[in-house]
Amino acid sequence: MAIEVETNITLDDMIVNISRRFNRELKRVAVDEVRTSIESGISPVRGFRRFKQYTRGYASQKGVPRQLVDMTLTGKMLSHLRGVGKRLGRIEVKFNDKPVKGGPPLSVIHNEGLGRQPARRLLPTKRGETFKDKILNRIVSRVNRIVIRETAQQNR
Numbered sequence: 001m002a003i004e005v006e007t008n009i010t011l012d013d014m015i016v017n018i019s020r021r022f023n024r025e026l027k028r029v030a031v032d033e034v035r036t037s038i039e040s041g042i043s044p045v046r047g048f049r050r051f052k053q054y055t056r057g058y059a060s061q062k063g064v065p066r067q068l069v070d071m072t073l074t075g076k077m078l079s080h081l082r083g084v085g086k087r088l089g090r091i092e093v094k095f096n097d098k099p100v101k102g103g104p105p106l107s108v109i110h111n112e113g114l115g116r117q118p119a120r121r122l123l124p125t126k127r128g129e130t131f132k133d134k135i136l137n138r139i140v141s142r143v144n145r146i147v148i149r150e151t152a153q154q155n156r
Contacts, residue, residue, distance in 0.1 A: 021150055022143065027083030027091050029142045033135045034093055035081055038122060041070040045121040046132045052118040069120065077106045093123060 037044040051069040059066040080097035095107035113119030
């Protein structure tokens with residue numbers, strides 16, 4: 001005995017819907033996780049820990065504690081953190097800030113260091129660098145939930 005079921009949902013429709021949402025959510029989740037790590041004063045790059053504390057002079061000039069380095073002093077740099085979709089399942093997390101007074105952008109100065117300014121790794125930009133496992137696992141976990149939720153909605 002056979003039962004015939006007819007549906008208006010095709011696998012192609014389901015893949016297109018999941019693909020669109022997947023990249024949009026992947027960008028949002030990745031940027032959120034990186035921003036949270038940076039705002040906690042911890043580098044999101046594997047192999048790096050807390051950001052190096054401010055010098056005594058800089059801390060007293062700005063009126064902030066030396067050890068509290070969370071990249072939110074002005075709020076300008078973190079507002080430029082973006083996720084850009086390259087193709088399905090592949091995004092790029094980057095800063096799109098402008099150069100500062102004829103020099104490099106503030107994010108580059110912090111990430112690479114400049115003069116007496118120590119490097120505080122914000123993004124894995126060098127060969128062989130990657131995000132910490134904790135951040136990668138959170139991204140994968142949140143994206144898996146998105147796929148499961150979208151699949152469930154398509155099956156209704």
